[in-house]
Amino acid sequence: MAGERYFVGLDVGGTTMKCAVVNDHGHPLSAPAVMDTHPERGQDAGLETMCETIRRAVAAANLTLDDVTAIGVATPGLMDIKAGLILDPPNLKPWKNVPVRDHIKGVFKKPTAYQNDANAAAYGEFWVGAAQEAKSMVLFTLGTGVGGGIIINDVIIEGEHSHGGELGHLRIDTPDRGRICGCGARGCLEAYASATNVVRRAREDMAAYRGTTKMRQYYTANDDVFTARVIFDLAMGGDELAIRVVDDTAYYLALGASALISTVDPDMIVFGGGMVGAGERFRSLIDGHVKRLGLTYPTKSVKITFASLGSDAGFIGAAGCARLLVQQAKPA
Ligand SMILES: [Zn+2]
Numbered sequence: 001m002a003g004e005r006y007f008v009g010l011d012v013g014g015t016t017m018k019c020a021v022v023n024d025h026g027h028p029l030s031a032p033a034v035m036d037t038h039p040e041r042g043q044d045a046g047l048e049t050m051c052e053t054i055r056r057a058v059a060a061a062n063l064t065l066d067d068v069t070a071i072g073v074a075t076p077g078l079m080d081i082k083a084g085l086i087l088d089p090p091n092l093k094p095w096k097n098v099p100v101r102d103h104i105k106g107v108f109k110k111p112t113a114y115q116n117d118a119n120a121a122a123y124g125e126f127w128v129g130a131a132q133e134a135k136s137m138v139l140f141t142l143g144t145g146v147g148g149g150i151i152i153n154d155v156i157i158e159g160e161h162s163h164g165g166e167l168g169h170l171r172i173d174t175p176d177r178g179r180i181c182g183c184g185a186r187g188c189l190e191a192y193a194s195a196t197n198v199v200r201r202a203r204e205d206m207a208a209y210r211g212t213t214k215m216r217q218y219y220t221a222n223d224d225v226f227t228a229r230v231i232f233d234l235a236m237g238g239d240e241l242a243i244r245v246v247d248d249t250a251y252y253l254a255l256g257a258s259a260l261i262s263t264v265d266p267d268m269i270v271f272g273g274g275m276v277g278a279g280e281r282f283r284s285l286i287d288g289h290v291k292r293l294g295l296t297y298p299t300k301s302v303k304i305t306f307a308s309l310g311s312d313a314g315f316i317g318a319a320g321c322a323r324l325l326v327q328q329a330k331p332a
Helices: 045-058 099-108 117-128 195-208 227-236 238-263 274-293 296-301 310-326
Strands: 005-010 016-023 032-036 069-076 112-116 135-144 144-152 270-271 304-308
Touching: 005 045, 005 117, 005 310, 016 045, 016 296, 016 304, 016 310, 032 045, 045 069, 069 099, 069 144, 069 296, 069 310, 112 274, 112 310, 117 135, 117 270, 135 238, 135 274, 144 195, 144 238, 195 227, 195 238, 195 274, 227 238, 227 274, 238 270, 238 274, 238 296, 270 274, 274 296, 274 304
Parallel strands: 005 069, 069 112, 135 270, 270 304
Antiparallel strands: 005 016, 016 032, 135 144
């Protein structure tokens, strides 16, 4: 189609990478090409897999590279966004100082955008997902950790040191007595509300609980069986202790959301990731706590909602970043 522009979005995770070609309206032209990341095979192999995933995505869209306007790549932190470098993310060991952006740009000879994966997911939701009507939004993604992204009027708040919107490490408890986070600090939101820590809190609550709870039948089982999903399902089924764990989770997330409402005053706060399946009851619990805890005026109108793009948000958002890059490029 004459004039139609196409953007490649690649989302690199610790386990798999996903890539698709997305049109100017944010619609992927095919199901994503997915390849295993295998970080243990080293960064050169990793870069080659990224290129191969991009080639497969372009082929799956029935296009050639000539049709592609720009490429966007999203990776987990730690990173240097301005330099286009993966530094040394814990889930991409042993990679270190990988020049992702320049490598992809050199191989494909296309303008290449580079972004943090949670920021890219936030931009995906902002562009064509749950927050497409919003002018400003904050995303919390709930998984092994808690990720975050802040978008204000089409600008991704990446920060001067590439770690703006690192909402998992927002302090919701004091550094003296708070729960210990994976980052080494105490009291971070992630230490309470990531899927991993929901399970941990549930195990602790269960040890102190004298009543009957169906959670106990999972107690001796390993972490593959006793998941946040199971806890949310049991809560939906009316299990009293599971309900308490879920309610506490909503409360902790609301503490984080309230801090962001006071900082950003966004149109919308979006929750994404595994716990989105927890449904309207969980959403309205968070909403209720936010309305109670937050500054009265902005919290009255902020919308609390769930993400709508699922795991596609990352590559769609990465493609959106590629589109932003060429839009923002000044004419030569
Ligand atoms: Zn932390």
